[in-house]
Amino acid sequence: MPLTIPCTVSSPTGRAPAGAAGALADHWHAAVDPVLHRLLQSPGFLAGNSLFAYCMLFFILTGTLDSVINANYAALFPELFRGDESRAKTNALRQAFQLVAMIISIALTRW
Numbered sequence: 001m002p003l004t005i006p007c008t009v010s011s012p013t014g015r016a017p018a019g020a021a022g023a024l025a026d027h028w029h030a031a032v033d034p035v036l037h038r039l040l041q042s043p044g045f046l047a048g049n050s051l052f053a054y055c056m057l058f059f060i061l062t063g064t065l066d067s068v069i070n071a072n073y074a075a076l077f078p079e080l081f082r083g084d085e086s087r088a089k090t091n092a093l094r095q096a097f098q099l100v101a102m103i104i105s106i107a108l109t110r111w
Helices: 017-039 050-080 084-107
Strands: none
Touching: 050 084
C-alpha cells in the first residue's frame, strides 16, 4: 500500500506554489519522498511482536544517533564561547536559525 500525503500548501489551481519555492518543493519531494516511504512503511512480513520489536529497534537507533550528535555539540558550546555574554548572543542566533529552519522544513512538507 503506497504512502500518500496530500499537499495543503497549494495555489488556487491545486498545484504546488509557482516560482522558486514551488520548484524547490518539487525537487525536495522527488528526492526525499521515496526514501521516507521506504523508511516509514512497516514491512509487510512483520506483525504483532515482530512489528513492536522493529519499532523499538528504530526508536533506539534514532535516539542513539541523536545522543551521539547532540552530546558532542552541547559539550563544545561552553568551550567555544567562554564569556556569558558571547554565549548568550550565540545561543540566541542558534535558536533563531533553528526556528527559521523549522519554518522552512514545515513549509516544504506535504500534508
